[in-house]
Amino acid sequence: MKIDLPEKETVYRQNRGGLEMFHLDLWLVLLLLALAALGSAVVYSASGGDEELLWRHIIRLGLAFGIMVAFAQIPPNQIRIHTPWIFGAGIGMLIAVFLFGDLGKGAQRWLDLGFVRFQPSEIMKVALPLMLAWLFAQNTLPPASKYLLLGLGLIGLTSGLIIMQPDLGTAVLIAASGLFVVFFAGLSWRWILSAMVAVVGSLPIVWHFYMYDYQKQRVLTFLNPESDPLGSGYHIIQSKIAIGSGGLEGKGFMGSSQAHLDFLPESTTDFIFSVMAEEFGLMGVLVLLTLYFLVIARGLYMATQMQDNFARLTAASVVMTLFIYVFVNIGMVSGLLPVVGLPLPLMSYGGSSMVTLMISFGILMSFHTHKRLLSASE
Amino acid sequence: MLHSSGAYQTETERKQQRRLFRNRVLAAFALALLFFLILLARMAYLQWFNYNQYHALAEGNRISVEAISPVRGRIYDRNHVLLAGNRPVFALKFDKTKINDIETTLSELGTLLPNLPAHRFDQFAERFQKASIHRPIFFSYTLSEEEASRFAVNNFRFPGISLVSKLQRYYPHGKAAVHALGYVGRINRRELATVDPARYAGTDAIGKLGVEKQYESTLHGYPGVQQIETNANGRVIRKLETTPPKAGQDIQLALDIRLQLYIESLLADQKASVVVTNPNNGEILAYVSLPGYDPNHFVDGISQSRYQALLSDYDRPLINRVVNGQYPPGSTVKPFVALGAIEQNIISPTKKIFDPGYMEFKGHRYRDWKREGHGLVDMHDAVVQSCDTYFYELSLDMGIDMIHDQLYPFGFGHKTDIDLPQESVGILPSKAWKQEAKGENWYTGETIIAIIGQGYFLTTPIQLAKAISTLANYGEIVRPHLNLAAPSPDKQQIPIQRIENWDQVIDSMVDVLRIPRGTAWRYARDIDFPMAGKTGTSQVFSLGQDEEYNEEELSDRLLDHSLFVGFAPVKNPEIAVTVVIENAQIKAADMAVKIADYYMNELRNEN
Numbered sequence: 001m002k003i004d005l006p007e008k009e010t011v012y013r014q015n016r017g018g019l020e021m022f023h024l025d026l027w028l029v030l031l032l033l034a035l036a037a038l039g040s041a042v043v044y045s046a047s048g049g050d051e052e053l054l055w056r057h058i059i060r061l062g063l064a065f066g067i068m069v070a071f072a073q074i075p076p077n078q079i080r081i082h083t084p085w086i087f088g089a090g091i092g093m094l095i096a097v098f099l100f101g102d103l104g105k106g107a108q109r110w111l112d113l114g115f116v117r118f119q120p121s122e123i124m125k126v127a128l129p130l131m132l133a134w135l136f137a138q139n140t141l142p143p144a145s146k147y148l149l150l151g152l153g154l155i156g157l158t159s160g161l162i163i164m165q166p167d168l169g170t171a172v173l174i175a176a177s178g179l180f181v182v183f184f185a186g187l188s189w190r191w192i193l194s195a196m197v198a199v200v201g202s203l204p205i206v207w208h209f210y211m212y213d214y215q216k217q218r219v220l221t222f223l224n225p226e227s228d229p230l231g232s233g234y235h236i237i238q239s240k241i242a243i244g245s246g247g248l249e250g251k252g253f254m255g256s257s258q259a260h261l262d263f264l265p266e267s268t269t270d271f272i273f274s275v276m277a278e279e280f281g282l283m284g285v286l287v288l289l290t291l292y293f294l295v296i297a298r299g300l301y302m303a304t305q306m307q308d309n310f311a312r313l314t315a316a317s318v319v320m321t322l323f324i325y326v327f328v329n330i331g332m333v334s335g336l337l338p339v340v341g342l343p344l345p346l347m348s349y350g351g352s353s354m355v356t357l358m359i360s361f362g363i364l365m366s367f368h369t370h371k372r373l374l375s376a377s378e
Numbered sequence: 379m380l381h382s383s384g385a386y387q388t389e390t391e392r393k394q395q396r397r398l399f400r401n402r403v404l405a406a407f408a409l410a411l412l413f414f415l416i417l418l419a420r421m422a423y424l425q426w427f428n429y430n431q432y433h434a435l436a437e438g439n440r441i442s443v444e445a446i447s448p449v450r451g452r453i454y455d456r457n458h459v460l461l462a463g464n465r466p467v468f469a470l471k472f473d474k475t476k477i478n479d480i481e482t483t484l485s486e487l488g489t490l491l492p493n494l495p496a497h498r499f500d501q502f503a504e505r506f507q508k509a510s511i512h513r514p515i516f517f518s519y520t521l522s523e524e525e526a527s528r529f530a531v532n533n534f535r536f537p538g539i540s541l542v543s544k545l546q547r548y549y550p551h552g553k554a555a556v557h558a559l560g561y562v563g564r565i566n567r568r569e570l571a572t573v574d575p576a577r578y579a580g581t582d583a584i585g586k587l588g589v590e591k592q593y594e595s596t597l598h599g600y601p602g603v604q605q606i607e608t609n610a611n612g613r614v615i616r617k618l619e620t621t622p623p624k625a626g627q628d629i630q631l632a633l634d635i636r637l638q639l640y641i642e643s644l645l646a647d648q649k650a651s652v653v654v655t656n657p658n659n660g661e662i663l664a665y666v667s668l669p670g671y672d673p674n675h676f677v678d679g680i681s682q683s684r685y686q687a688l689l690s691d692y693d694r695p696l697i698n699r700v701v702n703g704q705y706p707p708g709s710t711v712k713p714f715v716a717l718g719a720i721e722q723n724i725i726s727p728t729k730k731i732f733d734p735g736y737m738e739f740k741g742h743r744y745r746d747w748k749r750e751g752h753g754l755v756d757m758h759d760a761v762v763q764s765c766d767t768y769f770y771e772l773s774l775d776m777g778i779d780m781i782h783d784q785l786y787p788f789g790f791g792h793k794t795d796i797d798l799p800q801e802s803v804g805i806l807p808s809k810a811w812k813q814e815a816k817g818e819n820w821y822t823g824e825t826i827i828a829i830i831g832q833g834y835f836l837t838t839p840i841q842l843a844k845a846i847s848t849l850a851n852y853g854e855i856v857r858p859h860l861n862l863a864a865p866s867p868d869k870q871q872i873p874i875q876r877i878e879n880w881d882q883v884i885d886s887m888v889d890v891l892r893i894p895r896g897t898a899w900r901y902a903r904d905i906d907f908p909m910a911g912k913t914g915t916s917q918v919f920s921l922g923q924d925e926e927y928n929e930e931e932l933s934d935r936l937l938d939h940s941l942f943v944g945f946a947p948v949k950n951p952e953i954a955v956t957v958v959i960e961n962a963q964i965k966a967a968d969m970a971v972k973i974a975d976y977y978m979n980e981l982r983n984e985n
Contacts, residue, residue, distance in 0.1 A: 300406060303399075
């Protein structure tokens with residue numbers, strides 16, 4: 001027996017009062033606000049008390065939250081229907097960037113549409129997980145091998161186009177968010193382990209044939225920061241000094257000598273965590289990591305409460321993408337990972353990546369709060 | 379199949395899927411927890427276990443890293459005469475992290491050292507504001523010994539400014555060969571974005587033009603690193619590790635500075651280009667573009683007024699005429715065209731054409747430079763006397779595309795790939811070129827003037843130098859180059875149909891200088907060595923139909939350009955000389971003969 005429900009007849013449960021009326025999740029909103037507030041304070045301090053910069057930061061945050069709320073209002077079906085189109089448009093724009101993109105700092109990442117200039121790779125951070133979830137939700141999980149291969153093909157296509165820009169960092173992150181969908185869709189552990197072995201095994205080949213000199217340099221610098229004390233190794237040395245000198249309790253708000261004496265580079269953006277760690281110490285770090293962890297825990301819990309595979313896969317993948325961002329940024333500034341230009345979500349000043357992140361959280365909340373009364377079609 | 383919420387699933391399947399998903403979420407949760415614990419452990423390691431170490435680094439003492447700039451490679455001429463070296467100078471180094479109010483600091487500095495160019499303070503303050511904190515900023519003024527010692531005594535009043543002795547680029551011959559050498563200047567933001575900033579730490583100079591720019595990565599070297607331990611006030615406590623810089627490599631050019639200086643003095647006050655090459659290998663012995671300027675003024679940052687004067691000079695000294703000056707080649711192309719015509723069997727070299735002083739074509743009269751005409755001329759006479767009418771007739775038989783195809787291999791219409799950063803392409807007209815550049819069809823009338831090097835035809839002096847070298851070489855193509863160590867590309871040879879054709883063209887070029895009918899005979903009467911060449915004149919403005927041309931009535935700016943290409947000796951040539959003189963009141967041929975004579979009689983014996 002098969003019951004078809006046309007789109008327009010999909011009925012959503014009436015929301016109970018409170019934030020749910022606006023399709024928002026109270027816990028998630030509170031956690032995100034707490035992170036944003038902490039971030040604003042540190043941006044202010046890192047900039048040496050620049051109020052103008054602080055206001056610009058707050059306005060951008062407000063905008064990003066507004067976008068999140070707006071996306072939370074879109075019914076999941078609408079998102080689902082448009083997913084292939086959005087993804088197709090994203091791929092089209094990546095190709096357009098390849099053909100006529102602007103060269104900024106030697107990398108071809110920007111697309112200029114005349115009225116607005118943006119990086120299509122940002123769109124793909126949301127569009128790729130959505131597309132894969134859409135694809136795998138076509139049938140029961142775990143996905144049959146033809147869906148799996150198609151999915152991996154889409155991941156390869158997307159990250160391949162971004163690598164050509166060349167933007168290896170973003171390509172790897174986007175591929176990771178796609179691979180999380182594959183993981184959540186139930187790819188067998190045997191395949192996962194084999195893939196991991198294969199990746200580790202192929203690293204020397206990638207190193208020799210597929211990496212640009214500047215990328216190799218970053219890895220080498222990471223392995224031995226002292227080898228490049230004038231370049232990015234300098235950033236890591238200074239960042240570790242800032243973090244380590246914060247101690248248990250930190251030097252207090254506005255007390256970051258390393259940032260204020262300009263020893264620390266990019267202190268309001270990529271290296272904001274170092275400022276925070278210097279000013280608030282290990283205690284502050286503990287609070288921050290806990291906040292992020294709670295966001296992830298709450299997000300994953302919400303994913304388990306969802307009613308269909310499309311929503312589940314998207315939600316879980318989006319949450320794990322945030323996790324990757326946090327881990328990579330903090331790992332980078334503390335010298336665990338190579339330097340990749342990546343902001344700390346909700347803490348760093350500005351950036352279009354914050355908008356993308358909040359869009360994905362908006363979608364997460366939309367999925368969570370639009371619950372169907374009838375789930376017969378599932 | 380594309381159902382609104384996926385495929386139809388049974389209750390069992392739904393339960394299975396939910397269980398699978400929950401397991402995966404649990405695994406992801408565990409993964410996140412594990413990685414957060416790793417981060418926390420890393421933080422504890424840095425902030426707790428190693429706190430004392432980092433605390434000491436950050437608070438009490440700090441390690442600052444200073445770059446030591448490498449010594450820039452020197453540039454020599456072919457006989458090891460220094461063309462660009464380095465000399466020690468005193469300068470003021472500003473550390474942005476220690477200066478709060480640049481305006482006050484500068485005004486106090488101005489009181490202490492009244493000779494400082496105070497009018498440049500504003501400009502400097504602006505540069506200072508924009509500069510990165512990670513790079514030292516030098517005040518572009520070279521202090522005298524007396525000023526240096528006066529500053530040293532008062533240094534305590536200026537925290538953040540230090541007196542440094544640094545090596546500065548120096549061009550001992552001033553203006554000589556400036557367009558070949560180029561100069562170094564202060565590195566700007568745009569350039570900084572194109573180089574590895576770590577390699578330029580501690581340096582504020584970069585090659586801007588010429589050889590200095592072309593071979594920047596060879597000349598620059600690699601900076602060293604000095605780690606300095608300072609206290610919180612920035613006072614040096616001790617110097618730690620030092621990695622010494624690696625000096626840039628020296629470069630030896632093919633130029634002979636004696637020949638260069640001789641030519642520059644010979645043509646002083648002219649607007650001219652001269653290229654002297656060794657036709658066998660393309661080495662450039664002299665590279666003259668006049669007027670020039672003194673590159674030493676640019677090294678320390680040129681003053682606004684001086685730069686403005688150079689820019690607004692009507693003679694345009696900043697233009698590198700040899701590679702960027704584009705001139706109609708005039709009659710200098712005639713030997714090349716003649717060679718192409720006889721190699722392609724368009725005309726027999728012995729065939730005579732009657733020249734009444736003009737050629738009629740479609741109701742237009744194309745005039746010869748000689749009003750009364752040359753009478754009956756064959757190819758030899760046409761080159762020797764530079765008979766235009768002979769070539770007008772030839773152009774109708776060849777057509778523009780054959781002219782193009784015959785001239786192209788000699789280097790016309792494309793870059794010579796000389797080892798300099800900028801080079802103009804010139805124009806070697808063809809039907810395809812006109813269609814692309816102007817979207818118009820070609821007219822036969824345009825072929826008639828193209829064949830005598832007028833009309834759309836444009837060449838740079840370096841292209842002419844390459845072409846005459848190739849001809850002297852019997853078609854072996856060489857790349858003109860300044861750096862003796864420049865790699866030479868694989869040798870290419872223009873296919874030869876009959877070697878006698880080449881002999882005949884070269885013989886006619888010898889007679890240009892040897893026999894009284896030759897257009898350059900009167901300048902070459904006294905030379906004691908065989909030389910071949912061809913004169914040329916290119917019109918600066920076009921003469922209307924049947925208009926008379928009166929040299930005295932024209933202002934200097936409208937005088938024709940005078941050109942000459944030639945080589946000597948004729949057998950086994952050692953030099954090829956190209957001379958282009960703008961609005962000439964002296965003749966290029968005259969100068970070229972003098973240059974060849976100087977080489978043959980002064981330099982050749984000494985070497």
